[in-house]
Amino acid sequence: MQQKLEELLNEVKTASVSDAAQLEEFRIRFLGTKNCLKPLFSELKNVPNEDKKSVGQQINELKNAAQTVFDQFNEQLSNEANEEEKVDFSRPGEPNNIGARHPISVIRKEIIAIFERIGYGVSEGPEVEDDWHNFSALNFPEEHPARDMQDTFFVEKGDKEMALRTHTSSVQVRVMESSKPPIRTISPGRVFRNEAISARAHCFFHQVEGLFIDKDVSFADLKQTILFFAQEMFGKKTEIRLRPSYFPFTEPSAEVDVSCTICSGKGCNVCKYTGWLEILGCGMVDPSVLEAVNIDPKEYSGFAFGMGIERIAQLKYRVNDLRLYSENDVRFLKQFKSAF
Ligand code: 2U9
Numbered sequence: 001m002q003q004k005l006e007e008l009l010n011e012v013k014t015a016s017v018s019d020a021a022q023l024e025e026f027r028i029r030f031l032g033t034k035n036c037l038k039p040l041f042s043e044l045k046n047v048p049n050e051d052k053k054s055v056g057q058q059i060n061e062l063k064n065a066a067q068t069v070f071d072q073f074n075e076q077l078s079n080e081a082n083e084e085e086k087v088d089f090s091r092p093g094e095p096n097n098i099g100a101r102h103p104i105s106v107i108r109k110e111i112i113a114i115f116e117r118i119g120y121g122v123s124e125g126p127e128v129e130d131d132w133h134n135f136s137a138l139n140f141p142e143e144h145p146a147r148d149m150q151d152t153f154f155v156e157k158g159d160k161e162m163a164l165r166t167h168t169s170s171v172q173v174r175v176m177e178s179s180k181p182p183i184r185t186i187s188p189g190r191v192f193r194n195e196a197i198s199a200r201a202h203c204f205f206h207q208v209e210g211l212f213i214d215k216d217v218s219f220a221d222l223k224q225t226i227l228f229f230a231q232e233m234f235g236k237k238t239e240i241r242l243r244p245s246y247f248p249f250t251e252p253s254a255e256v257d258v259s260c261t262i263c264s265g266k267g268c269n270v271c272k273y274t275g276w277l278e279i280l281g282c283g284m285v286d287p288s289v290l291e292a293v294n295i296d297p298k299e300y301s302g303f304a305f306g307m308g309i310e311r312i313a314q315l316k317y318r319v320n321d322l323r324l325y326s327e328n329d330v331r332f333l334k335q336f337k338s339a340f
Helices: 002-014 020-030 038-046 049-085 103-116 169-178 219-234 287-292 309-317
Strands: 154-157 160-164 183-192 204-214 240-247 250-259 276-285 301-308
Touching: 002 049, 020 049, 038 049, 103 183, 103 204, 103 219, 103 309, 169 183, 169 204, 169 287, 169 301, 204 219, 204 309, 219 240, 219 250, 219 276, 219 301, 219 309, 240 276, 250 301, 276 287, 276 309, 301 309
Parallel strands: none
Antiparallel strands: 154 160, 183 204, 204 301, 240 250, 250 276, 276 301
16 A cells, blocks of 8 residues: 555656646546545555544645646646747738728719709708609509509508608608798618519619709709719710600600710610610609699799619629629629729
8 A cells, every 4th residue: 555655656656747637637547536545545444543534634635746746847838839820910910901981972062062062051851752742742553553453552551541652752742831932952761662583673673863953043054953963973085965755744854875885875785886875864844743742833943863883884894794883792893993
């Protein structure tokens, strides 16, 4: 027994541990549930009575010595591990992948900035609209196809049937109801149409619509405003042309083209060899729209215009699949670094 104790004490004192596996081996051997000291405690009953006390003490001392040696090695190993984790200040930095604005936001901000320079304010309104603000006040006849389920998303709000707005003109109806002319406002926002999703159509997109109401506002004012916008957006040499069109809320109405931003009007595959690209629709606000919001059309006149932000982005960035704008693929999004 005495000899065994001395051997074990010697083993503890001369133990060398250089990694976590060896430390674990040491722990299991001397401190684990089946450690090598346990049989010594069992053998204690065979030791003569007069020696029991001192042998018991020696086994306990051996156990304490094993614990002390374990603690020392444990601390030594964890210090070494911490040493390895220390920051290496000479390492080159990780690239900082900061985000970029969404192209729709970039163009929206750019359009807003252009119109703010000529005195327009920004107005916003609800995406879920009632029939009056989305259709009736804007002179849509009861049987107009845009009111059809196939073109508009209808939703129920309590016992009221509402629509997801199909244009932001509804916001401008609200502005006309709550303020008096002169009115000069643009309304950016998301609009919804019940269309099958493809490269050229989506069930939602973004618009900026503009409205100018005052005394003696003429078609010439409209044309000059659109020219200013087109040249600010696409460059000073940009030309515009107006083609007659029809909208329920404007009369007369026109669609506006800009000279092709690629070939400057000479003809290329972007403008399909016409030299022109369509950018927006516009017109003089129909007198019945003014009447609907209690503005006297004999005293006031005005013009309005509307454009799709995706369309302007498409022309600026050459992106011709609408779906890319809402898929949130970072490889697409990170290409649009901008001042805005
Ligand atoms: C009020 C009265 C009239 C806004 C207008 C257009 C012509 C137009 C389209 C362009 C592409 C919609 O995004 S698009 O599909 N818009 O052609 N929008 S005039 O007319 C208004 C607005 C408000 C009170």
